[in-house]
Amino acid sequence: MGFFCKQRWLLILLCCSYQLHATPAKLTEQQLLAAFDQEFTQKLSHAKVPGGAYAIVKNDQIVKMGSYGVRAVVDNARIDADTVFRLASVSKTFTGMSLVQAEAQQQLELLKPLTHYVPGLKLRTQSLSQSLTLKQVLSQSSGFVPHAFENLIEADQTPAQIIPRLKELSPICKVGTCYSYQNVFFGLLGDALERATGLPYADLLSQRLFTPLGMQTASVGLTPLLASRNKAMPHRRSGQGWRMMNPKANFYRLGAAAGVNASARDLAIYLQAMLGQQPNVVPGSLLAQLQQPLTRLPRKPRWPLWQQFKQVSEWYGLGWRMVQYDGQFLYYHAGVVDGYRPYIAYSPQTGYGLVLLTNAEADVTGPLASWFWQQVL
Numbered sequence: 481m482g483f484f485c486k487q488r489w490l491l492i493l494l495c496c497s498y499q500l501h502a503t504p505a506k507l508t509e510q511q512l513l514a515a516f517d518q519e520f521t522q523k524l525s526h527a528k529v530p531g532g533a534y535a536i537v538k539n540d541q542i543v544k545m546g547s548y549g550v551r552a553v554v555d556n557a558r559i560d561a562d563t564v565f566r567l568a569s570v571s572k573t574f575t576g577m578s579l580v581q582a583e584a585q586q587q588l589e590l591l592k593p594l595t596h597y598v599p600g601l602k603l604r605t606q607s608l609s610q611s612l613t614l615k616q617v618l619s620q621s622s623g624f625v626p627h628a629f630e631n632l633i634e635a636d637q638t639p640a641q642i643i644p645r646l647k648e649l650s651p652i653c654k655v656g657t658c659y660s661y662q663n664v665f666f667g668l669l670g671d672a673l674e675r676a677t678g679l680p681y682a683d684l685l686s687q688r689l690f691t692p693l694g695m696q697t698a699s700v701g702l703t704p705l706l707a708s709r710n711k712a713m714p715h716r717r718s719g720q721g722w723r724m725m726n727p728k729a730n731f732y733r734l735g736a737a738a739g740v741n742a743s744a745r746d747l748a749i750y751l752q753a754m755l756g757q758q759p760n761v762v763p764g765s766l767l768a769q770l771q772q773p774l775t776r777l778p779r780k781p782r783w784p785l786w787q788q789f790k791q792v793s794e795w796y797g798l799g800w801r802m803v804q805y806d807g808q809f810l811y812y813h814a815g816v817v818d819g820y821r822p823y824i825a826y827s828p829q830t831g832y833g834l835v836l837l838t839n840a841e842a843d844v845t846g847p848l849a850s851w852f853w854q855q856v857l
Contacts, residue, residue: 507855513544519851523844524548530715530722531559532838534848535748539831540757542748551839552713552724561745564697564711565837566727568815570747570822571700571740574685575669576618576799577762580769581688588676590615590798594665597672602647608655614672616656617665619774620796623651626661633730639667659775659796667734681735692761693753695746702732705741712839714819722840728818738817744835751826751833754811770798771811771828783846785854810853814845821845825853832856 507515513536524532531549535542545561582588588597594617595601595609603609616622628649632642642664652660670681677684682700690698697708705711705727715722731738742750753762754770773795781803786792789805796802803810812825823845826833834852836845 509538509543512855515855516848516852517544517546520546520848521548523848524838527840527842527844528721529838529840529842529844530724531563531712532836532844533559533561533563533565533744534837535561535744535751535833535835536852537748537751537755537826537833537835539755540752542745542752545744545748547744551711553715553722554724559712559839560710562697562710562743563837564699564705564708564741564743565822565839566705566714566738566817566820567740567742567747567822568731568738568817568820569663570813570815570824571736571738572666572799573813573824574689574740574799575666575673575736576770576797577689577766578673578681578684579614579618579669580766580798582673582677584766588614588672590618594668594672597675598643598668601643601668604647604650608651611655613656614669615774615798617662617669618798620659620661620666621656621775622660622662622665623653623655623658624649624660624662624665625652628662629664633664633734636730639664639733643668659777661796663731663734663737666737668736670734670736670739673736681739685740689750689761690746693749693758695742695749698740698742698746700735700739700741702727702729708741710743711741712820712837715840716819717840725819731817738815744837747824747835747837748833751824751835754826755828755831755833770800771802771809772797773802773804773809774798783850783853785850785857805857808857810857812849814849816841823849825849827853827857830856 520534530553533547536544547559551557551559583590591613593610594612629642674680713724715724775796777794781794792805794803800811801813808829810827814823821838821841823836
């Protein structure tokens, strides 16, 4: 009798041990989409965010789009998949694409100095002026103090007023050797593109990306945003709620860094292209360039989901952020500017892409993205 009791207890212990250590079952796609929609609504409702939209793609399909709330707290117009938001620093991914397209057409060279394409730019020394390349600015390895002179942009100064002051900057590391996130320098890539292609940044994106991809509501600049009938207005905190404000022009002046507007549907189409589904517009050779990890960040990714992987590192490439985990990559970019908070990401391994857009700066996009990729990766 004692023998059988011992055997029974051993089986119970084994079962308990399995339940404690077994990997949770992955959700089916249908379950994932339904659960995410619920999570999205709950997160935005809890934070009292005025409104937001999302899109999920899987390879060549937009498998789910959803929205919550209103375009502005002063009226009841609802947000939908075609509501236009500011993209803030997500704009940088379009600049990366435009630069590799221009290089493929032999209109510029990423390894040439930025000053070659922006002749009015003078840095502290001649050597520095000749060594800082387009590629280093694009991959956030300029070597200057992070966010240089953004305070002047906040103070409503124009790039034309700020460019002469860039020669005051001394590098904090050798050019090309350390991660140093910039907006003012990045904005000059738009000037470089215009000089190299003969097209203003807005026209270049329209002709080479927005129109060919079918991104019907995408644009560049404050004027097109204000002209849109279906736009999300920005909001700032006011007591326990949010107050609508008018979009500011300041960071729009850095179009290549923060000037693009688009809807959730537009960005879903864009992510399909990044997943290789639009080779006539975005061929695989360009994707391979954009997916290269170039500048390693000194920190490790902070989300708990990365703890399940053995080797994890974070990088910046040609306008894209990326997390490398056990030999795979998640490509993404987020942003925040004057009452908007966007996020986009895609995973070539799984074929999934995620778009998140809100018209307030509450940090709901980070937790939502973390939840989604926890289920998918």
